[in-house]
Amino acid sequence: AVQMTQSPSSLSASVGDRVTITCRASQDIRNDLVWYQQKPGEAPKLLIYAAFSLQSGVPSRFSGSGSGTDFTLTISSLQPEDFATYYCLQNYNYPRTFGQGTKVEIK
Amino acid sequence: QITLKESGPTLVKPTQTLTLTCTFSGFSLSTSGVGVGWIRQPPGKALEWLALVYWDDDKRYNPSLNNRLTITKDTSKNLVVLTMTNVDPVDTATYYCAHRFTTVEYNYWGQGTLVTVSS
Numbered sequence: 001a002v003q004m005t006q007s008p009s010s011l012s013a014s015v016g017d018r019v020t021i022t023c024r025a026s027q028d029i030r031n032d033l034v035w036y037q038q039k040p041g042e043a044p045k046l047l048i049y050a051a052f053s054l055q056s057g058v059p060s061r062f063s064g065s066g067s068g069t070d071f072t073l074t075i076s077s078l079q080p081e082d083f084a085t086y087y088c089l090q091n092y093n094y095p096r097t098f099g100q101g102t103k104v105e106i107k
Numbered sequence: 108q109i110t111l112k113e114s115g116p117t118l119v120k121p122t123q124t125l126t127l128t129c130t131f132s133g134f135s136l137s138t139s140g141v142g143v144g145w146i147r148q149p150p151g152k153a154l155e156w157l158a159l160v161y162w163d164d165d166k167r168y169n170p171s172l173n174n175r176l177t178i179t180k181d182t183s184k185n186l187v188v189l190t191m192t193n194v195d196p197v198d199t200a201t202y203y204c205a206h207r208f209t210t211v212e213y214n215y216w217g218q219g220t221l222v223t224v225s226s
Contacts (some may be wrong), residue, residue, distance in 0.1 A: 001171070010194075034212045036154075043203055043216035050210055062150065086153055091212040095169040100168075105218035 002026055002090050006099030012027040019075040021102045023066075023088035031067045032092035038101075041083045047086075048073065078104070109133035109174040110203050111143075111217035118223050125191040125222060129204030136162055136182045140209040141185040145178065148219075155200075159207070160187055194224045 003026035014017050023033065031051035036044035044053045048064035051071060061076040075082055082105055088099040115127035127145070134141060144159035158178040159167045168176050177190040187204060201221045205213040 010226075021198060024176075036213075038154075041207075043219055044213070046211070046214045049212060049214075055211075055214065089156070091210075094159075094167045095171070096159075096212070098154040098156065100153045 001096050002092065002097050004030060004088055004090055004097050006086075006088055006102050007101065008102060010103040010105060012105050013078050014107045015078055015080055017107075018102060019078050020039040021037045021073045021086055021104075022072045023073070024088045025069045025071075025090055025092075028068050029090045029092035032090060033064070033066065034091055035062075035064055035073045035083045036087045036089065043085060047092075060075040062077050063074075072093065075104075109206055109215045111206060111215060113202055113204050113217045113220040115220055115222065116203075118222060118225065119194050120136045120226050121195055122193055125194050125198070125218065125224075127191075127202055127204075129187040129189070129217060131185050131187070131204075131206065134206060134208075136160075136180050136185070136187070138162055142207045143180070144205050144207060144213065145187075145189045145202060146213070146215045148162055148204060149197075149200040152200075153224070157202075158189060164223070165177045169182075196224045 005024045033051045035048040038044040052064040085101045085103045111131040142161045145157040160178045160180045175192045199221040203219045204217045206215040
C-alpha cells in the first residue's frame with residue numbers, strides 16, 4: 001500500500017498567517033491526491049482534488065500543488081474558520097490511504 | 108441534493124458481525140462513474156479507508172482488514188451495506204459512507220455513526 005506521510009502533525013498559527021502542509025507519498029502517485037478539512041464532530045470536507053483542483057464552493061485562499069511524491073496544501077491567509085485537522089488521501093491505487101492528519105491550532 | 112446517512116448498531120460485542128447501512132439520495136448507483144465508499148475513524152485518530160463499490164458492482168477492499176469486509180449495493184433501494192466480521196475493540200470508530208464520482212474522491216459524506224466494540 002502507498003504510505004502517505006503528512007507534516008507537520010500539528011501547527012500553531014495566527015489569523016492571517018500563510019500555512020503550508022505537506023504530504024509525501026511512498027511512491028509516484030502522479031497527481032492523484034485529495035485534501036480534506038475536518039472539524040471536531042463533523043465529517044471531512046473535500047477541499048482539493050487532483051492535487052490542485054479547487055472543489056466548488058471552497059474559498060480561493062486554499063490551494064494545492066505538487067505531483068509525483070510531494071504535495072502541498074497552502075492556506076494563503078488563515079481565517080478563524082480554518083482551524084481544523086487536514087488530511088491528504090491518495091486515490092492513485094487501492095487500497096486508498098490517508099495521511100495521519102495535520103491539526104491547525106490557534107496561536 | 109446529495110445526502111448519505113449511515114445506520115447500524117452503536118454497540119457490538121467482540122467476535123460478532125457488524126452490519127452498517129448507508130442510505131443515500133440525490134444520485135443513482137447505476138450511473139457510470141459513481142461509487143460509494145466506507146471510511147472509519149477511531150476516536151482521536153486518523154481516517155482509514157475500508158471499502159468501495161462502483162456503479163458496475165466492482166468492489167475494492169482494504170487488505171489490512173484481513174478479508175473481514177463485504178460491501179454490497181442495492182441500487183433499487185439506494186443503499187450500500189458494509190459487513191465486518193469478527194469485530195474487536197480496535198474496530199471502535201466512527202464509520203462514514205461517502206460518494207465519489209469519476210476523479211472526485213468523496214465529495215459528499217454522511218454524518219458518521221459511532222460504533223463501540225465492547226463486551
